[in-house]
Amino acid sequence: MKHTLVALVQDKPGVLNRVASLFRRRAFNIESLTVGHTDQPHVSRMTIVIDSDNTSAQLVEANLAKLVNVIDIQDVTQQETISRDLALIKVRVDAAGRAEIAQLAEIFRAKIVDVANDSVVVEATGDEDKIDGLVELLRPKGILEMVRTGRIAMVRGNQARKNTNGHYNGNGNGNGHVARDVGVSSV
Amino acid sequence: MPKLAGAQILWECLVREGVDTVFGYPGGAILPSYDAMLQYPIHHVLVRHEQGASHMADGYARASGRVGVCVGTSGPAATNMVTGLATAMMDSIPVVAITGQVGTKVIGSDAFQETDVTGVTLPVTKHNYLVTHVEDLAETIREAFYIARHGRPGPVLIDIPKDVQLAQTEFEYPTHPIHLPNERLLEKYVPQEYFARAAEMIAAAERPVILAGHGILLSGAMDEVMEFAEKTNTPIALTLLGIGGFPAEHPLCLGMMGMHGGVYVNEAIQNADLLLAMGMRFDDRVTGTLKTYSPHSKKIHFEIDPTEINKNVKVDLPLLGDLKESLTKLNPLVRAKRHDAWWEHLRRAMQADPIRDVLDWESPDGLMSEHVVHDIWTATQGDAIVVTDVGQHQMWEVQYYLHNKPHTLITSGGLGTMGFALPAAIGAKFAQPDKEVWVIAGDGGFQMTMAELATIVQEKIKINVAILNNGYLGMVRQWQEFFYDARYCATPIFSPDFAKVADAYGIPGYVVENRDDVMPILDEVRASPGPAVIEFRVKMEDAVYPMVPAGASLHEMIKREKVPQSV
Ligand SMILES: Cc1ncc(C[n+]2csc(CCOP(=O)(O)OP(=O)(O)O)c2C)c(N)n1
Ligand SMILES: [Mg+2]
Numbered sequence: 001m002k003h004t005l006v007a008l009v010q011d012k013p014g015v016l017n018r019v020a021s022l023f024r025r026r027a028f029n030i031e032s033l034t035v036g037h038t039d040q041p042h043v044s045r046m047t048i049v050i051d052s053d054n055t056s057a058q059l060v061e062a063n064l065a066k067l068v069n070v071i072d073i074q075d076v077t078q079q080e081t082i083s084r085d086l087a088l089i090k091v092r093v094d095a096a097g098r099a100e101i102a103q104l105a106e107i108f109r110a111k112i113v114d115v116a117n118d119s120v121v122v123e124a125t126g127d128e129d130k131i132d133g134l135v136e137l138l139r140p141k142g143i144l145e146m147v148r149t150g151r152i153a154m155v156r157g158n159q160a161r162k163n164t165n166g167h168y169n170g171n172g173n174g175n176g177h178v179a180r181d182v183g184v185s186s187v
Numbered sequence: 188m189p190k191l192a193g194a195q196i197l198w199e200c201l202v203r204e205g206v207d208t209v210f211g212y213p214g215g216a217i218l219p220s221y222d223a224m225l226q227y228p229i230h231h232v233l234v235r236h237e238q239g240a241s242h243m244a245d246g247y248a249r250a251s252g253r254v255g256v257c258v259g260t261s262g263p264a265a266t267n268m269v270t271g272l273a274t275a276m277m278d279s280i281p282v283v284a285i286t287g288q289v290g291t292k293v294i295g296s297d298a299f300q301e302t303d304v305t306g307v308t309l310p311v312t313k314h315n316y317l318v319t320h321v322e323d324l325a326e327t328i329r330e331a332f333y334i335a336r337h338g339r340p341g342p343v344l345i346d347i348p349k350d351v352q353l354a355q356t357e358f359e360y361p362t363h364p365i366h367l368p369n370e371r372l373l374e375k376y377v378p379q380e381y382f383a384r385a386a387e388m389i390a391a392a393e394r395p396v397i398l399a400g401h402g403i404l405l406s407g408a409m410d411e412v413m414e415f416a417e418k419t420n421t422p423i424a425l426t427l428l429g430i431g432g433f434p435a436e437h438p439l440c441l442g443m444m445g446m447h448g449g450v451y452v453n454e455a456i457q458n459a460d461l462l463l464a465m466g467m468r469f470d471d472r473v474t475g476t477l478k479t480y481s482p483h484s485k486k487i488h489f490e491i492d493p494t495e496i497n498k499n500v501k502v503d504l505p506l507l508g509d510l511k512e513s514l515t516k517l518n519p520l521v522r523a524k525r526h527d528a529w530w531e532h533l534r535r536a537m538q539a540d541p542i543r544d545v546l547d548w549e550s551p552d553g554l555m556s557e558h559v560v561h562d563i564w565t566a567t568q569g570d571a572i573v574v575t576d577v578g579q580h581q582m583w584e585v586q587y588y589l590h591n592k593p594h595t596l597i598t599s600g601g602l603g604t605m606g607f608a609l610p611a612a613i614g615a616k617f618a619q620p621d622k623e624v625w626v627i628a629g630d631g632g633f634q635m636t637m638a639e640l641a642t643i644v645q646e647k648i649k650i651n652v653a654i655l656n657n658g659y660l661g662m663v664r665q666w667q668e669f670f671y672d673a674r675y676c677a678t679p680i681f682s683p684d685f686a687k688v689a690d691a692y693g694i695p696g697y698v699v700e701n702r703d704d705v706m707p708i709l710d711e712v713r714a715s716p717g718p719a720v721i722e723f724r725v726k727m728e729d730a731v732y733p734m735v736p737a738g739a740s741l742h743e744m745i746k747r748e749k750v751p752q753s754v
Contacts, residue, residue, distance in 0.1 A: 010368055014305065014317075017306075017309070018309065021309050021310060025310050056497070058496075058497065059494060059497070059498060062493040062494040062496070063494045065369060065372035065373060065493070066369070066373070066492075066493075066494060067369060068314045068334065068367050068368060068369055069368055069369070070368065070369045070372065071368045071369065072371075072372065073372060
């Protein structure tokens, strides 16, 4: 089963290295990892997707929580989330075939963002299944090149996954996050 | 506000952390800090190799419970420390390592003696820092000590470029409370009902066993564990690093579990219906293959580190947090138990396979390491701090030296670092100057760090060194004997005349070949005010029994074939 973890980390040199090094050292298998800015200065946000069939989500979460530079970490798999993947797909197509590609793109609410003599670049945004669907349809046409960002995710509603003042204040306010409990298996 | 250089701020902060002794070695990139050291009440122990410095800081921490500090220059000094940091990391030892670094302007340019030290040490430290602004130095040092000793302890490295040591800034020692970015994530919340549930499981158990690990000592939970064990009459098995956390001679103590643990200890674990894992992490050396590990038991895991829960062994009830606190909550909830049938069974098993099987044996073919360890135990009345190296002698130490008091055995468990004993013993002696300190090392491991004999002499400290010379890398030879048809590849090892080596350093050296000579020499050495090195020429092809072969089930132990008859 796919798990999505969202982490807020200090935006400092070496932090990404610490996260990557942890995954390597513990032999955690990561499906995707995205990093980007947040609304808060000095805080980056990571979305980490793992397949819990081969890597325990609970252990990944607990290990990340031990990294000093990690401000928050939560497994949002069980929550209602919006998740998005962005893809740029370069497809081989001559002038005659363009219309068909444009039509396909339209169905997927994707855009054609570049047109050349013998190719177009399609930009698509959506959850991964949708992108996968588009990719499968385009593949027979001849995909020349593709890049995908990997999943980014956000919980719906007004539960904000951030700390209020942009600098960790140690008071534990900001997101109603209760202290962690690793849970009980069968007793 | 006064302006101080980074080098001064370093010592200002260390002194305020209670540091009075550091183990180190100077060099170009740390020179400003060495120069500033002269103004501060710091005793610097000059080592002979920076690996020694990191092991000394480690031994100091293990013997005192305080943070051990080692210092070195950039590049090769820092890389020399890596083994000691990895050793401390595996055994959760609070160490702070200070390294000099090339100037910030040239970082990344392959400058002379530049190494990416924070990169190299990232996986073998709990956290590390490269300080690029002198203004951050004081806060960083405070944080480093906090991290080293807080929660599950571990080593922290601070890499300080030379120009940061030289740069000046206004200095006021920060006093505000430390808040780490992740601190909220480490808060441990255990629902009260978990303790009630634990108490129920304990009440229902008929064959419980406590698995006591290093956490007892790190948490200082000796009294609480004792209270729990005595109230519930539960047998206690110890991990290697748990030794000393519960008195070896207490009737509830079974002894060490695992690869070279007692047959009856491992069988008790395999047959148990409840395991109470207290501050231990189900390392492969104590579980054998996980497929068959204690198949009938429920498991309660008292553990401070959430990443250890369900890592190797699935547990039924995790009790996160400091062991002392958890037991303080649990003890009032548990009811007295006797477990007569279980004890009856265990006592019989203990008698069938005593762990000290050659205790009363008169060896026909030379001095036995087991007897030497036993005699050191007798001579010191079990009251010395014994620092072992890694190998067969380490396991015999555990079997034949009974530790009744905490922090009296210092040994590299998780990493199994040969060369650990001598430098770690020096650190321990600085932590406990009034205690008798013994090194028990093999001929192989001792040669890895024996240069530190010079440190003993220069520092005028008394450490007694027992080298059990079997002419082999004995533990590896044993594996070759058992699992590689006795093809002894690269395990016979030449050694110098250790007594002469000692002599060259100005340390009295002794050679002992007969059992009858052991006690008199031990008495002589203990009575003398200075250090001593004793080479015991022991039986060459003895093996440590019993043994769980790697990958086998915990109860599938190789036992000594001819159990020697007592005379
Ligand atoms: C630094 C290091 N290198 C290699 C090993 C593998 N190893 C484990 S025990 C051992 C033999 C130790 O020999 P010795 O010091 O003579 O002790 P003995 O087993 O003979 O008592 C070796 C080589 C190790 N543990 N540490
Ligand atoms: Mg040997």
